[in-house]
Amino acid sequence: MSATVTDTSVQAARPAPASGRAIEPVPDKSVDAVITDPPYFDFVHYSELSDFFYAWLAPVLRGEYEYFTPPDSSHTSEVQDRHPAKFASKLARVFGECRRVLKDDGILSFSFHHSRAEGWVSIYEAVTAAGFEVVAAHPIYGEMKGASPKSSTKEPITLDAVLVCKKSAGVHARAENLAEEIRLKTESICRELQASGFSLSQADTYVVAMSNALAVGSRAGLTPTEMPDLLSKFTLPR
Numbered sequence: 300m301s302a303t304v305t306d307t308s309v310q311a312a313r314p315a316p317a318s319g320r321a322i323e324p325v326p327d328k329s330v331d332a333v334i335t336d337p338p339y340f341d342f343v344h345y346s347e348l349s350d351f352f353y354a355w356l357a358p359v360l361r362g363e364y365e366y367f368t369p370p371d372s373s374h375t376s377e378v379q380d381r382h383p384a385k386f387a388s389k390l391a392r393v394f395g396e397c398r399r400v401l402k403d404d405g406i407l408s409f410s411f412h413h414s415r416a417e418g419w420v421s422i423y424e425a426v427t428a429a430g431f432e433v434v435a436a437h438p439i440y441g442e443m444k445g446a447s448p449k450s451s452t453k454e455p456i457t458l459d460a461v462l463v464c465k466k467s468a469g470v471h472a473r474a475e476n477l478a479e480e481i482r483l484k485t486e487s488i489c490r491e492l493q494a495s496g497f498s499l500s501q502a503d504t505y506v507v508a509m510s511n512a513l514a515v516g517s518r519a520g521l522t523p524t525e526m527p528d529l530l531s532k533f534t535l536p537r
């Protein structure tokens with residue numbers, strides 16, 4: 300997960316490969332946007348995937364590179380945990396670092412999708428714990444339909460939600476009937492996507508609903524503990 304940092308003084312994008320927990324040496328409140336692609340909760344086990352290559356490379360390169368000293372490629376700072384609350388707290392530390400480097404009107408934008416409500420709640424938890432709110436959710440075409448794990452899935456997800464967050468101003472308008480607002484928004488976005496030729500699975504519709512629920516919930520100032528109730532109004536048939 301690398302953060303792309305825009306340095307306005309030189310009007311250029313400066314890639315900053317770093318652990319998401321410390322984007323050093325970027326100073327406080329100095330960047331306009333952090334755009335990232337964080338781990339997908341319990342979807343993909345990145346270090347386990349890397350271990351396949353690590354097992355072949357480490358015996359040869361261990362003597363030359365300190366990186367290959369550990370027995371496998373897992374790392375203590377890795378954002379990966381099957382437990383939703385632990386995942387949320389690890390990701391919140393990364394988002395907290397993003398907040399530190401962002402200007403007060405800067406944006407944090409990242410992609411996400413998940414087929415279970417608890418994945419979305421943990422993202423909401425991470426965003427709010429780091430002092431952000433979700434201000435917009437945009438569906439985009441995510442991965443190739445033919446990808447092998449997807450062709451074997453009954454309801455493949457082909458959409459990613461790009462979530463746009465801003466530092467929370469702490470001002471919220473408690474609204475009535477949030478579920479209905481989410482439903483109408485979801486229907487309208489899905490209609491638009493279908494009119495442009497997208498064929499949407501039920502899981503795709505679910506991604507649109509969940510991502511918009513985070514934006515609506517944020518605007519209404521819902522706490523993470525209030526989210527499961529709202530999200531449970533939208534189900535994905537199994």
Ligand SMILES: C[S@@+](CC[C@H](N)C(=O)[O-])C[C@H]1O[C@@H](n2cnc3c(N)ncnc32)[C@H](O)[C@@H]1O
Nearest residue numbers: 300317318319320336337338339345376377378
């Ligand atoms: C969804 S993947 C991003 C994939 C990337 N966009 C690409 O196309 O290759 C999330 C990545 O975040 C990495 N990651 C996990 N914890 C991290 C941390 N604390 N700092 C930086 N990257 C981390 C994972 O190893 C994984 O490669």
